[in-house]
Amino acid sequence: KAGVTQTPRYLIKTRGQQVTLSCSPISGHRSVSWYQQTPGQGLQFLFEYFSETQRNKGNFPGRFSGRQFSNSRSEMNVSTLELGDSALYLCASSLTLGQGNGYTFGSGTRLTVV
Amino acid sequence: AQRVTQPEKLLSVFKGAPVELKCNYSYSGSPELFWYVQYSRQRLQLLLRHISRESIKGFTADLNKGETSFHLKKPFAQEEDSAMYYCALNLDGETSGSRLTFGEGTQLTVNP
Numbered sequence: 001k002a003g004v005t006q007t008p009r010y011l012i013k014t015r016g017q018q019v020t021l022s023c024s025p026i027s028g029h030r031s032v033s034w035y036q037q038t039p040g041q042g043l044q045f046l047f048e049y050f051s052e053t054q055r056n057k058g059n060f061p062g063r064f065s066g067r068q069f070s071n072s073r074s075e076m077n078v079s080t081l082e083l084g085d086s087a088l089y090l091c092a093s094s095l096t097l098g099q100g101n102g103y104t105f106g107s108g109t110r111l112t113v114v
Numbered sequence: 115a116q117r118v119t120q121p122e123k124l125l126s127v128f129k130g131a132p133v134e135l136k137c138n139y140s141y142s143g144s145p146e147l148f149w150y151v152q153y154s155r156q157r158l159q160l161l162l163r164h165i166s167r168e169s170i171k172g173f174t175a176d177l178n179k180g181e182t183s184f185h186l187k188k189p190f191a192q193e194e195d196s197a198m199y200y201c202a203l204n205l206d207g208e209t210s211g212s213r214l215t216f217g218e219g220t221q222l223t224v225n226p
Binding site for chain 1: 148150157158159160163200212213214215217218219
């Protein structure tokens with residue numbers, strides 16, 4: 001079956017712009033989480049969605065937001081982009097919420113802010 | 115505060131040698147720990163979860179609550195084991211969600 005699909009793979013934006021990234025989970029997976037990966041900070045949790053509701057949020061400013069649709073697909077949005085937002089954004093899906101469910105990660109969207 | 119520490123950024127061993135990737139955590143609750151691996155040009159993937167106590171690709175990891183450690187071990191390293199390894203702690207969210215706190219990762223190189 002198809003894995004977690006993230007689009008686009010690469011993106012270049014200018015400071016001040018906004019960006020939307022998309023994630024399609026594995027069929028049947030209902031939980032979608034987002035992570036930011038940078039050389040300096042490593043992998044950091046952004047948020048988690050389940051049944052179209054945000055269930056968990058990391059320590060990121062309000063410029064970072066997301067949503068989940070009824071088909072479990074998810075989008076994240078970053079407004080007023082800053083140079084420091086340049087990163088690999090990873091989406092991960094799992095069957096349900098809670099402990100014991102290992103995530104399946106996508107290949108990520110590489111965002112470069114210039 | 116919860117934290118995962120992988121003290122070695124780089125680890126190099128020879129093929130056939132034993133390998134141990136260290137992971138220590140700090141968490142006041144009952145921890146759930148994972149090892150994830152990222153091979154060159156591939157996506158991050160789950161290697162082990164402590165709750166299942168399984169062995170994947172010859173790797174094992176035992177949770178030691180007394181030492182707050184979850185070290186990853188393999189008795190005989192292979193060249194194809196060369197990759198970035200991340201230890202991760204799963205935290206329950208307020209509404210039964212979850213979130214992973216990752217360590218900084220250890221780049222393992224297995225030399226021929």
